[in-house]
Structure formats: structure tokens, C-alpha cells
Amino acid sequence: MSAGMSPGRRECRRSGEPVYDHQLFVQTISEFVRTLVRPYDVDTVLNDLAGRLNAVLTITGSGVSLAEEGRIRMVTVIPPELAALEHHEDETQEGPGAAAYRSGKLVAVNDLREVADRWPGYCRVARESGIAATAAIPLALDGDVYGVLSLYSAPPREWPQDDLAAAAVLADIATGYLINASTHHQQEQLNEQLRQALDTRVIIEQAKGVIAEAYTVSVDEAFERIRRHARRHNAKIRDVAEAVVKVGMRL
CATH class of the missing domain: 3.30.450.40 (GAF domain)
Structure with a gap:
């Protein structure tokens, strides 16, 4: 290192060459x-x-x-x-x-x-x-x-x-x-997928309870009604469940 140079810098290889700081x-x-x-x-x-x-x-x-x-x-x-x-x-x-x-x-x-x-x-x-x-x-x-x-x-x-x-x-x-x-x-995508899955499970469970009470059937039979309706109308089970819970649709 040449005299007067800062210890944080290295000497140029030749005159005019940029210095690495x-x-x-x-x-x-x-x-x-x-x-x-x-x-x-x-x-x-x-x-x-x-x-x-x-x-x-x-x-x-x-x-x-x-x-x-x-x-x-x-x-x-x-x-x-x-x-x-x-x-x-x-x-x-x-x-x-x-x-x-x-x-x-x-x-x-x-x-x-x-x-x-x-x-x-x-x-x-x-x-x-x-x-x-x-x-x-x-x-x-x-x-x-x-x-x-x-x-x-x-x-x-x-x-x-x-x-x-x-x-x-x-x-x-x-x-x-x-x-x-x-x-x-x-991780954000995974969290969103998990949230959507949980929301879907909750709405389906609610719909099963509504149908079971409306038709005096078991929750298993209520789910079968929801699933059959979804198949017949080429719809998602979640969409059918939301219609049951939120707009009062009956199957």
C-alpha cells in the first residue's frame, strides 16, 4: 500500500484506473x-x-x-x-x-x-x-x-x-x-389457499346443517343432496353451499 492511502482502499493498478472503494x-x-x-x-x-x-x-x-x-x-x-x-x-x-x-x-x-x-x-x-x-x-x-x-x-x-x-x-x-x-x-399464496379451503369447509358445514334441518335428514344425507345438485347443474359444491346459506336455496 502506498503512503497516504486509506486502509479502506487499494492502490490503482495503473494511473487513471478506477479505485475499488x-x-x-x-x-x-x-x-x-x-x-x-x-x-x-x-x-x-x-x-x-x-x-x-x-x-x-x-x-x-x-x-x-x-x-x-x-x-x-x-x-x-x-x-x-x-x-x-x-x-x-x-x-x-x-x-x-x-x-x-x-x-x-x-x-x-x-x-x-x-x-x-x-x-x-x-x-x-x-x-x-x-x-x-x-x-x-x-x-x-x-x-x-x-x-x-x-x-x-x-x-x-x-x-x-x-x-x-x-x-x-x-x-x-x-x-x-x-x-x-x-x-x-x-408462503402468502399458501396462506391464501389454506384460508380459502377453511372458508369452503365452513360454508359447506353450514349448508349441511341447514339442509339437514329443513328436510329432517342426517348431515351425511344433506351433504349428498348438495353434491348431487352440484353435479346435475355442473356447479361447484361451495357455490351450491353458499346459495343454501346466503340466499335460502333448497334442494
Whole structure:
């Protein structure tokens, strides 16, 4: 480490090369881990994460794309001027992000001019957007890829291992947010299904009691009447039960 440098930052590899802000990186991790245990909006978190990543790595921009039916779809990009590049990759599935998604491996390009033959359309749009270098990191866990974190640099840029390692940690955090949000959504769906099942059981039991009393039959016979009526009229048993209880229908 050179004299006068903060212990939270590493020395540039060569003059003019952006500096990886380790102190900001640690602060970002701390803040996002705390957010994970509180209610949050996924889009807002990913947008904030992209903005923090730009500051941590001193890069031109970054974006997050999520997997959808075997493709990647842009969710957020900062600055918004890079949206055209991300949209192009969405539409064509051509570029480092799509390649990282398909392979589940990091794809880093120091100078897009060197891969113009591989991704001609992507490289053209990148040039028009003022981007010369890019890296894409899969958002993955246990072999499942949930999306891609993309890094953008206006000048050609080497992607040092320290920078990519820091970005990979933030990608893991983003993956954690996605999985946590998915699990929460699944739990909400399960709770709603259980609530509907309980409501259905309650209304059917009420209808059985009404029919049993009205026709002086057992509750088993009352249920058979409800079921036969539902079959004859191609209706759901719950709908018939609700008609019995709420509008006084008799079978």
C-alpha cells in the first residue's frame, strides 16, 4: 500500500484506473443485510444495489436482469441512458449478460471491439451508448440461475479479481433478496389457499346443517343432496353451499 492511502482502499493498478472503494463496499453489505430482515420492495432494492455498485467500483453503470421463461429481462439499470443496451439484450438474447445466464458463469470483456464478431448487434448498441467494456455475473444458487448482474465501463477496462469478487458478493446479496421474496410470495399464496379451503369447509358445514334441518335428514344425507345438485347443474359444491346459506336455496 502506498503512503497516504486509506486502509479502506487499494492502490490503482495503473494511473487513471478506477479505485475499488472497500470501505463503501463493507458499508453497503451491512446496510443491505439489515434490509433483508425487514419488509422490502424487490425492484427498489435492486435499483439501490445497482446504484451502490456504481459507486463501489467506480464504473459507468450497472443493471440487473431476471430470468423469465428461459430468457433474461431487464429490471433496472443505472444510469437510465443504458436502458437501450439492456433492452437490446432482452430482445435478442445476445451479449455478455445472456451468455452468463446460459452458462451460469462470469463473462468479462475488457474491450468490446475484440468481440464484435461474436455479438455484432450488442457491440453496435454498446458503442452508441458509450460503453466499451462490460462484465456479467450470474445471480445463482445451487446451480439455479435467477438472473444477471451487469457492469458497464465507458472506457476499455480490465476487470481486476478484487472488483469482480466484490461484485459477486453483491450479486449473492441480490440473489438472497430474490429467493427471500419468492419464498415470502409462496408462503402468502399458501396462506391464501389454506384460508380459502377453511372458508369452503365452513360454508359447506353450514349448508349441511341447514339442509339437514329443513328436510329432517342426517348431515351425511344433506351433504349428498348438495353434491348431487352440484353435479346435475355442473356447479361447484361451495357455490351450491353458499346459495343454501346466503340466499335460502333448497334442494
